[in-house]
Amino acid sequence: MSKQKPSIPKGMRDFDPAEMARRNYIFDTIKEVFKLFGYQQLETPAMENLSTLTGKYGEEGDQLLFKVLNSGEFLKKVTKDDFNDGERNVLPKIAEKGLRYDLTVPFARYVVMHQNEITYPFKRFQMQPVWRADRPQKGRYREFYQCDADVVGTDSLICEAEILVMIKQVFAKFGLKDYAIKINNRKILSGMAEVIGETGKEGDLCVAIDKLDKIGWEKVSEELLQRGFSGEAVAALSPVLETNHINNFERLQFFREYLTQSSSGRKGLEEIEEVLAFLAMLGGNEDHVVFDPVLARGLSYYTGAIFEVKVGGVQIGAVSGGGRYDNLTGVFGLPGISGVGFSFGVDRLYDVLDALDMFPVQQKESTQVMLACFGEKERNKGLKILAMLREAGIAAEIYPDLVKIKKQFNYADKKNIPFVAILGAEELSNETISLKNMKTGKQETLSVERVISEVKNPTME
Amino acid sequence: MSKQKPSIPKGMRDFDPAEMARRNYIFDTIKEVFKLFGYQQLETPAMENLSTLTGKYGEEGDQLLFKVLNSGEFLKKVTKDDFNDGERNVLPKIAEKGLRYDLTVPFARYVVMHQNEITYPFKRFQMQPVWRADRPQKGRYREFYQCDADVVGTDSLICEAEILVMIKQVFAKFGLKDYAIKINNRKILSGMAEVIGETGKEGDLCVAIDKLDKIGWEKVSEELLQRGFSGEAVAALSPVLETNHINNFERLQFFREYLTQSSSGRKGLEEIEEVLAFLAMLGGNEDHVVFDPVLARGLSYYTGAIFEVKVGGVQIGAVSGGGRYDNLTGVFGLPGISGVGFSFGVDRLYDVLDALDMFPVQQKESTQVMLACFGEKERNKGLKILAMLREAGIAAEIYPDLVKIKKQFNYADKKNIPFVAILGAEELSNETISLKNMKTGKQETLSVERVISEVKNPTME
Numbered sequence: 001m002s003k004q005k006p007s008i009p010k011g012m013r014d015f016d017p018a019e020m021a022r023r024n025y026i027f028d029t030i031k032e033v034f035k036l037f038g039y040q041q042l043e044t045p046a047m048e049n050l051s052t053l054t055g056k057y058g059e060e061g062d063q064l065l066f067k068v069l070n071s072g073e074f075l076k077k078v079t080k081d082d083f084n085d086g087e088r089n090v091l092p093k094i095a096e097k098g099l100r101y102d103l104t105v106p107f108a109r110y111v112v113m114h115q116n117e118i119t120y121p122f123k124r125f126q127m128q129p130v131w132r133a134d135r136p137q138k139g140r141y142r143e144f145y146q147c148d149a150d151v152v153g154t155d156s157l158i159c160e161a162e163i164l165v166m167i168k169q170v171f172a173k174f175g176l177k178d179y180a181i182k183i184n185n186r187k188i189l190s191g192m193a194e195v196i197g198e199t200g201k202e203g204d205l206c207v208a209i210d211k212l213d214k215i216g217w218e219k220v221s222e223e224l225l226q227r228g229f230s231g232e233a234v235a236a237l238s239p240v241l242e243t244n245h246i247n248n249f250e251r252l253q254f255f256r257e258y259l260t261q262s263s264s265g266r267k268g269l270e271e272i273e274e275v276l277a278f279l280a281m282l283g284g285n286e287d288h289v290v291f292d293p294v295l296a297r298g299l300s301y302y303t304g305a306i307f308e309v310k311v312g313g314v315q316i317g318a319v320s321g322g323g324r325y326d327n328l329t330g331v332f333g334l335p336g337i338s339g340v341g342f343s344f345g346v347d348r349l350y351d352v353l354d355a356l357d358m359f360p361v362q363q364k365e366s367t368q369v370m371l372a373c374f375g376e377k378e379r380n381k382g383l384k385i386l387a388m389l390r391e392a393g394i395a396a397e398i399y400p401d402l403v404k405i406k407k408q409f410n411y412a413d414k415k416n417i418p419f420v421a422i423l424g425a426e427e428l429s430n431e432t433i434s435l436k437n438m439k440t441g442k443q444e445t446l447s448v449e450r451v452i453s454e455v456k457n458p459t460m461e
Numbered sequence: 462m463s464k465q466k467p468s469i470p471k472g473m474r475d476f477d478p479a480e481m482a483r484r485n486y487i488f489d490t491i492k493e494v495f496k497l498f499g500y501q502q503l504e505t506p507a508m509e510n511l512s513t514l515t516g517k518y519g520e521e522g523d524q525l526l527f528k529v530l531n532s533g534e535f536l537k538k539v540t541k542d543d544f545n546d547g548e549r550n551v552l553p554k555i556a557e558k559g560l561r562y563d564l565t566v567p568f569a570r571y572v573v574m575h576q577n578e579i580t581y582p583f584k585r586f587q588m589q590p591v592w593r594a595d596r597p598q599k600g601r602y603r604e605f606y607q608c609d610a611d612v613v614g615t616d617s618l619i620c621e622a623e624i625l626v627m628i629k630q631v632f633a634k635f636g637l638k639d640y641a642i643k644i645n646n647r648k649i650l651s652g653m654a655e656v657i658g659e660t661g662k663e664g665d666l667c668v669a670i671d672k673l674d675k676i677g678w679e680k681v682s683e684e685l686l687q688r689g690f691s692g693e694a695v696a697a698l699s700p701v702l703e704t705n706h707i708n709n710f711e712r713l714q715f716f717r718e719y720l721t722q723s724s725s726g727r728k729g730l731e732e733i734e735e736v737l738a739f740l741a742m743l744g745g746n747e748d749h750v751v752f753d754p755v756l757a758r759g760l761s762y763y764t765g766a767i768f769e770v771k772v773g774g775v776q777i778g779a780v781s782g783g784g785r786y787d788n789l790t791g792v793f794g795l796p797g798i799s800g801v802g803f804s805f806g807v808d809r810l811y812d813v814l815d816a817l818d819m820f821p822v823q824q825k826e827s828t829q830v831m832l833a834c835f836g837e838k839e840r841n842k843g844l845k846i847l848a849m850l851r852e853a854g855i856a857a858e859i860y861p862d863l864v865k866i867k868k869q870f871n872y873a874d875k876k877n878i879p880f881v882a883i884l885g886a887e888e889l890s891n892e893t894i895s896l897k898n899m900k901t902g903k904q905e906t907l908s909v910e911r912v913i914s915e916v917k918n919p920t921m922e
Contacts, residue, residue: 005794006510006513006570006573006793007510007513007574008505008506008509008510008513008570009506009508009509009510009557009558012506012507012508014504014505014571014574014575015503015504015505016575017501017502017503017585020501020502020503021501021502024502035828035856036851036855036856036857037851037857037858038831038857038858040478040482040827040876041482041485042475042476042477042478043476043481044476045469045473045474045475045604046473046507046560046590046592046604047470047604048470049467049469049470052467052468052469063532063533064532066508066529066530066532067530068527068528068529068530068560069527069528069529069530069552069556071525071527071594072524072594073548074548075544080544083539083541083544086534086536087534087535087536090536094555095530096470099507099529110475112466112467113467113468113469113475114475114477119871119872119875121860121861121862121872123858124478129507131507131508143507154861156861158859159861165848281841281844282844282847282848283845283848283849283852284848332466332467333466366501367496367499367501380742383619383739383742383743384743384744387626387743387744387745390498391744393497394497395497395498395499396497396499397498398619399582400582400612400615400619400620401582411580
């Protein structure tokens with residue numbers, strides 16, 4: 001075997017223990033809230049049949065799917081003609097499987113396969129990596145985790161309200177205070193197209209209006225004209241922009257007036273109001289919740305509520321988003337399954353918490369105390385103490401080799417271990433331990449019992 | 462988009478919420494122990510460069526690697542001659558990446574890439590899926606999880622002793638009592654080959670002797686003769702088999718005698734004795750620990766201790782195994798990194814706990830109480846109660862639609878929710894809740910506060 005300088009594929013990442021501790025903090029926090037609300041975990045395989053994946057993410061998505069080469073004689077079915085004709089003919093004969101591109105399509109596939117065993121409403125969450133052969137760049141990876149929660153088999157708007165509460169609880173746990181949960185409804189967007197005299201063109205309307213934040217109203221109105229909207233329509237739209245700086249209540253009042261001629265629009269407003277009413281019953285207030293009539297999220301497959309969450313004070317895109325859909329599983333032959341779901345972007349949340357310095361200093365993951373021993377006798381005694389610490393539920397370790405005490409302290413320091421328990425000749429004869437708090441530098445001579453209580457509830461200044 | 466009956470690739474699995482709860486129970490238990498002993502989590506990407514993976518698992522392993530097709534115009538570099546010559550020439554031009562086959566090679570690759578940042582001894586654990594294009598059969602999947610823990614950068618035998626304690630603690634948490642941790646040492650196997658006059662042939666010796674359990678001594682001795690062992694050598698080996706039914710102490714005594722002429726053998730015995738001494742200092746007894754001089758585990762790359770764990774009462778292979786190695790990273794150009802590691806087989810542990818009916822009845826994952834409401838007023842009141850339950854840390858949900866109470870109970874029953882809190886007209890006027898224990902069938906009328914304490918600490922018979 002030849003020696004080689006190893007590397008990893010571009011756009012992929014290793015996560016070292018410090019990063020894992022922070023990532024697990026994010027996962028655990030989200031998972032805890034999902035479970036508190038009755039969502040249960042599902043996992044699907046990394047590979048799906050390409051027939052399941054292809055055609056679900058548009059033409060660009062098909063290009064970005066990672067395809068897995070068939071095992072064994074993968075060229076067996078490929079003819080010379082296929083080869084001469086190129087990738088298009090060769091691909092289906094050499095690859096039958098692809099890597100998961102998101103968690104929604106595998107979930108839809110799962111629901112269809114198990115439609116008769118599932119208890120509805122089915123509240124599931126899923127936290128798994130997905131893979132996309134995208135061009136890697138800052139903040140965009142070829143392997144990244146998604147955290148999705150969906151409930152299917154009910155159209156109750158309680159689900160939407162619970163999603164708002166869940167997002168608020170997750171952010172409260174993170175200690176994040178400056179953020180906005182934008183909420184809109186597809187029917188309001190339809191209604192807007194209707195009342196400006198461009199019925200059915202909410203798709204074009206949304207593509208343009210989605211850019212409002214970035215390019216401003218002037219450019220958006222130009223684009224609308226280019227997309228065939230009449231000058232009257234564009235003019236009729238402009239009052240909507242004036243609602244930017246009023247509160248939800250006033251904005252809803254404005255739209256009740258504005259959309260009065262559209263039954264779809266009125267329905268959308270009613271749904272928003274019902275969601276906010278359920279939110280109040282669930283004990284939540286409207287802090288952070290913003291009714292944003294121009295929120296579209298590409299519209300894709302949403303048919304009711306649309307959500308998006310952005311954090312203030314950082315230049316990072318939406319950290320969460322979702323909405324209600326009517327036809328999750330239609331493409332797999334099972335129409336009429338309605339549901340609502342949302343997703344947390346773990347990588348973006350990581351960047352947000354990192355940028356705002358909001359990660360807890362001491363991660364649960366790390367060792368709490370390390371035993372440093374001056375010699376063999378101390379080490380042997382240390383092993384007994386080690387067992388007692390662990391028995392008390394304290395993550396503890398001993399430096400396994402007989403090396404200089406400085407090297408042992410170095411190890412504890414680099415591993416960010418908060419306490420070092422020192423065993424020397426004196427400690428051995430007194431049956432004590434010298435406990436050093438690595439943060440404060442304070443050191444005290446204590447019994448094992450006192451060490452246990454001190455590590456669990458530090459009092460040493 | 463055409464409708465299609467979806468399926469998943471063979472050898473792959475979905476894990477539904479009930480299975481996930483049980484799998485998480487296994488993962489969480491193992492992870493808790495790993496952390497208690499100072500091991501920290503690492504994650505590596507699902508894809509590695511094929512140059513990292515190829516040649517590390519033997520020729521058969523190379524065949525079983527899942528290869529990922531290059532993105533875009535994957536045929537660009539393939540010539541007509543390549544195509545005519547077949548897979549061998551085409552493969553390296555169309556696939557540069559492969560899926561993780563185990564956790565050891567990516568770990569070795571990580572250590573080499575980050576050799577200067579790592580704090581040694583480096584205690585890492587890793588719990589991730591691996592993929593092998595094996596022929597699927599009962600208990601063998603193409604995607605399965607491995608749980609590895611390794612410590613590299615020290616040759617202290619405290620690590621071996623701690624592995625024994627970790628395995629014992631994991632099994633204690635599972636409530637498993639009938640199991641054996643077999644331990645041996647590569648040097649003892651070398652010593653055995655030496656003293657029977659077949660120095661250096663411990664490889665052949667082990668391949669044959671590994672089958673002792675399955676085919677018996679007669680067939681093993683035949684195989685040894687076929688492999689070129691002399692009749693005297695085989696005869697000289699037979700007393701070893703007699704040590705089957707004696708305890709560790711007596712077996713060690715026997716081998717001190719038997720291996721007295723081999724320095725390697727004596728060293729191996731010393732190491733075993735030192736591991737057992739450290740085990741005692743760590744407060745562990747030798748229950749379940751069996752010195753097994755014929756344990757070989759294919760020998761592969763082990764140079765010191767060898768471990769294997771089997772559970773009694775089930776026909777399932779080893780659930781854990783590992784050993785010490787001298788040269789983890791040599792293949793990547795970094796020689797001399799010694800370490801010791803072991804691995805839990807999650808799928809086998811699942812099968813063991815399932816076969817022995819040892820999974821906890823109530824999983825932590827599931828909803829603890831569901832609110833069933835007779836009508837809209839009750840539902841609206843229910844939302845307030847729901848918020849109070851969750852505030853108290855109780856995983857709770859409300860049936861989101863206004864349907865018959867029987868349907869709501871059905872849902873709770875199928876989801877295995879232990880308590881249903883019923884709200885009807887009477888409860889509404891009395892400010893009470895009727896709490897039903899779904900296991901015992903007992904029902905009581907309680908205040909919200911009593912419901913919270915009852916769900917947390919059930920007293921209702």
